[in-house]
Amino acid sequence: MSKSNLATILTLAATGSAAVDYSQYVNVFMGTKDGGNRFPGVVAAPFAMTKLGPDVQNGKTDAYSGYLPDGRIWGFSMMHESGTGGAPKYGVASQMPVIGYVSDPLADLSQLRSSEDQGGVGWYRSNLANNITVQLAATEHAGLYSYDFPRGTNTSSSIVVDVSHVLPSFRGLGWEQHYSGGTFKLLDDGHYEGSGTYNNGWNLSPDWTIYFCGRFSQEAASSRIFSENIATNYSSTWFADTVRLGGVFSFNETEVTSRVGISFVSTTKACQNLDDEIDENASIQSLTEAAKARWNKDIxxxxxxxxxxxxxxxxxxxxxxxxxxxxxxxxxxxxxxxxxxxxxxxxxxxxxxxxxxxxxxxxxxxxxxxxxxxxxxxxxxxxxxxxxxxxxxxxxxxxxxxxxxxxxxxxxxxxxxxxxxxxxxxxxxxxxxxxxxxxxxxxxxxxxxxxxxxxxxxxxxxxxxxxxxxxxxxxxxxxxxxxxxxxxxxxxxxxxxxxxxxxxxxxxxxxxxxxxxxxxxxxxxxxxxxxxxxxxxxxxxxxxxxxxxxxxxxxxxxxxxxxxxxxxxxxxxxxxxxxxxxxxxxxxxxxxxxxxxxxxxxxxxxxxxxxxxxxxxxxxxxxxxxxxxxxxxxxxxxxxxxxxxxxxxxxxxxxxxxxxxxxxxxxxxLAPWFDRMMITLGNDKTLVISTTGGNRDSAPYVQSLKVNGEPWDKSWVTWADIFANGGTLDFVLGTDKVEWSTGDLPPSPASVEMPTL
Structure with missing residues (x-):
């Protein structure tokens, strides 16, 4: 992008007509290694409740956001946090695709990845070692899974929904999460709904419950509920207090789409969130474009x-x-x-x-x-x-x-x-x-x-x-x-x-x-x-x-x-x-x-x-x-x-x-990085920051400054100066360590007598 193009962008943005897709510059994997603990999965809008992504285990490292760059994927779940520590939280309402009939849903169904995961704003993709490809997209309260199973295997395609799935902790501090119980129900029209109750995690919370509602784009060839004693129960509803719980859905197709809504209120609200936000015609692409538009507009x-x-x-x-x-x-x-x-x-x-x-x-x-x-x-x-x-x-x-x-x-x-x-x-x-x-x-x-x-x-x-x-x-x-x-x-x-x-x-x-x-x-x-x-x-x-x-x-x-x-x-x-x-x-x-x-x-x-x-x-x-x-x-x-x-x-x-x-x-x-930056403050107000004469690395020091066009000799500004009504900061930068800040020092309000009210 040339500077002339950027000037055009700034002008368009000031008039509310910006059409640049800044999401193209987002690396969702920034900070996902070496202790950054960032969540790389799908977050369809700022502060969205659904955070859909992979859960990875290596048996020794806490996956605070669910993600680890190395290890085995053992589910794709609807809820995560980003950049947390202490102990993991969430990793609930999980699905895991499996090739063939699943006789033991409680077995280790995890898979290595055949290549590194890929993702961007609004989408995520994992290629599993068994040649299943999983693509994800989401809205604020619902998620879309797209599964591509290998062709020509003459076997069924299965998806395991695990209510008892929750992110573990290996630190031994007593902060690990626990599954307390749940419900699972198969409905006549082929959809399922239920709830899971969990506790602990980094904030030591007591039991809390998430409700879910799931629909598949294809009719399942078979479906059943499992509990800790495996697949002996074929009734339409199962309640569990402290055991493993979930459902197994088998399909004859190699392409299967799953839609899931979640709610903290009820299964009815979870189904409503799903139906309101992801209809049966939605695709990974359409939801991705909506997420990009939302992030561009809001952030x-x-x-x-x-x-x-x-x-x-x-x-x-x-x-x-x-x-x-x-x-x-x-x-x-x-x-x-x-x-x-x-x-x-x-x-x-x-x-x-x-x-x-x-x-x-x-x-x-x-x-x-x-x-x-x-x-x-x-x-x-x-x-x-x-x-x-x-x-x-x-x-x-x-x-x-x-x-x-x-x-x-x-x-x-x-x-x-x-x-x-x-x-x-x-x-x-x-x-x-x-x-x-x-x-x-x-x-x-x-x-x-x-x-x-x-x-x-x-x-x-x-x-x-x-x-x-x-x-x-x-x-x-x-x-x-x-x-x-x-x-x-x-x-x-x-x-x-x-x-x-x-x-x-x-x-x-x-x-x-x-x-x-x-x-x-x-x-x-x-x-x-x-x-x-x-x-x-x-x-x-x-x-x-x-x-x-x-x-x-x-x-x-x-x-x-x-x-x-x-x-x-x-x-x-x-x-x-x-x-x-x-x-x-x-x-x-x-x-x-x-x-x-x-x-x-x-x-x-x-x-x-x-x-x-x-x-x-x-x-x-x-x-x-x-x-x-x-x-x-x-x-x-x-x-x-x-x-x-x-x-x-x-x-x-x-x-x-x-x-x-x-x-x-x-x-x-301090000193800005760029020749020009514009921050939109709302209500037709902007803060425009410019620099001349220097650069970020070799000539970063302030030589002089103007605030709203006036010469400035203080090493500080106030909210009223530049943010309350907008404003300008015009820096001259250079190599010299100039002692330009000779005016009043920044306030130390507790170091003086309290002002009379």
Whole structure:
């Protein structure tokens, strides 16, 4: 694509006439190897409930998204998640094609692949070693399977529907899923329906049920139900509590098409979803084209770039695609309560996504974003707490703070209003800040307090203003509780709740209570460390976090990283570290000592804190370029677990040339990648970003900047400057490390006296 063509595209997009198929640049296999855990199967629209794809086993590795590049396919199932960790979830409503008559449906029917799987936006294809080809397409609540069996074998073609199929875990942590029971019914017209009930997985949920309804395009030569005692039952209905269950359908044809609808509500709703979304004339091609159109319209058209570099195009659109696979929009599919509010599930996890994903979510999909905010609040109305994570209609698990507070605060300060009831929103946030969640579901990895929802270590937080070692993850929780309370301050202040605002403003500074000025490491003094009931600090080396896991004082990172995480109080942090030079040196050491891990969310913002020192913005650019070099658009293209698109959103922000400060209207300025980028903001508003004089790799440093046509000397902009009404950012880039950012430093709102309301 030439730059002149791209300019035409940008013009067409601005007038709502874009006709470019950006889905062609999406590699659905980006991040599917080496721990990225991306789901490569079919997701027909952003946030679609159905995620149809293969389930692969190698007997030793958890297939978090169902997919593994190596191993045996043992089913193609309707539900998955993308970029998750801990333990797999879903892999239910499964089918597996088999050549010939299936005498034992409980035998190992898995197959190797004869070639690598193929896929794109809206379609997926597997070639099995027994010469069966499986093609998949889907809609939001239904899936289409197309089977091509080998010809000339003079044997029947069979499809096994396994209700008891569920993704396993091999980690031995007690988080593996279980099949609890189900139903299966054969109807006179040849279709089948039923349900499966499952539990556990990464969020430790109790029993939940999915209902299914299936129809074949051809009449089965024979069909039967099986249970754990194999095929002795030929009745039309079978109920099972704890045994294997499913159905076997045999055909004389070599081409068989299967349509399946799913629902969390009932088999009737599953059949309705199927009939409404995939009629008998639908094809893999027609559903694929519909999915491409949907993704282009809802996501890809929103950002266009002036680049004809295939890798750049693939990186951008594959990353945007990965961002919006989950959460799942389950509006109308909530079995827990009746409500007129939207309902989103499969939230993994706000601990991962609140730093940079949700701010881009708002920009690219503002309507869905408002729905998501309303859903969080409605979950609290009915379940008692907003989720930090949620799956299969059940909250859990909380890794640190109650980060839905940060998400709501970020939305509020950036003007999200619409149909959001902000009084209820603040009430939901206040529940997190004041009510200790009951520890009724004991987590074996952190039995001291609830990891289901809320703030499990709240008793210490309220009594001492810090968290003692009687609670796991004490230090990392304390830092996060501080940012959570700053979120409450932001919303309380906006709603005119003066007393609440003062309370939470003061509590947002409590991270300071963990600061031990005498803790030393690598020539630096002052780190957040564990603290006892009597106020004494626990001697622990700042580079030492034990296992950095559930039972330790710090979660997934050490004191070097968490000491830099009070992003609402950076001026105070700088002073405690020893001023600008010491602050720069400490940031440098994160990289020089290889403490920083680009795949670990707690450190996401640290590389860009150089912007809080006059004239040092170029260092943030240098760090950003080094981090982006860890990405590519291939299977191993992510430097860590996708974490529901958190990793991809980090890269897209670097392409844009900004970094969001969650819960604030501040965006730190980096340096854009492209000569020109246009972001469609809705309501005929756009943000246009241009660069001249440099390039991404060899001349990336900002020489000068204009914001909305005016010269700019600050290393930050606000939501109001460029997003609220649209705007322009015009960069001049070059090789010189110019100290152009001489204006006001980015705000440190908790480092000053609270403004009078």
């Amino acid at each position: 890809f058209d929103k950002i266009q770039i002036s680049s004809n570099n295939t890798e750049n195009l693939q990186l951008l659109y594959s990353s945007l695609y990965g961002m919006f696979l989950i959460p799942s929009n389950r509006t109308g599919e909530n079995p827990g309560w009746s409500s007129s509010e939207p309902y989103y599930d499969d939230v993994f996890t706000l601990w991962d996504t609140h730093r940079c994903h949700i701010s881009l979510f708002q920009i690219v999909q503002p309507t869905a974003y408002e729905e998501f905010i309303r859903s969080l609040i409605d979950i609290q109305r009915h379940d008692g707490f907003m989720p930090d994570a949620r799956s299969s209609n059940f909250n859990g698990r909380v890794q640190g703070g109650s980060n839905a507070d940060n998400v709501l605060a970020d939305a509020y300060v950036k003007g999200v209003r619409g149909s959001v009831n902000w009084e209820d929103g603040f009430s939901a946030m206040r529940t997190n800040a004041e009510v200790t969640p009951p520890n009724t579901l004991i987590d074996p990895k952190a039995p001291d307090s609830s990891t289901k929802e809320g703030r499990g270590a709240l008793p210490d937080w309220l009594q001492y203003g810090y968290i003692t070692p009687r609670f796991t993850r004490a230090v990392s929780r304390a830092v996060e509780y501080s940012t959570n309370d700053f979120g409450l301050y932001q919303v309380a202040a906006g709603l005119g709740k003066t007393e609440d605002a003062a309370t939470y403003f003061n509590r947002s500074r409590n991270w300071r209570n963990h600061w031990n000025p005498n803790a030393t490491s690598e020539g630096h003094s002052g780190f957040v460390v564990p603290r006892q009931v009597n106020g004494s600090f626990v001697p622990q080396g700042p580079k030492d976090c034990g296992g950095c896991y559930w039972g330790d004082a710090y979660y997934e990172d050490n004191a070097w990283i968490y000491s830099m995480n009070a992003i609402h109080d950076v001026a105070e942090l700088k002073e405690r570290i020893g001023g600008d030079e010491r602050f720069i040196d400490r940031l440098d050491k994160l990289f020089d000592l290889k403490i920083f891990n680009a795949g670990n969310e707690p450190g996401f913002t640290s590389p860009y804190l150089y912007n809080f020192v006059h004239g040092q913005q170029w260092r943030s650019v240098a760090r950003a370029r080094a981090i982006s070099a860890l990405y590519n658009s291939g299977e191993s293209g992510l430097p860590g677990n996708s974490d529901a698109g958190a990793m991809e959103s980090l890269l897209v922000w670097q392409m844009i040339g900004l970094w969001p400060m969650t819960g604030q209207t501040t965006f730190l300025i």
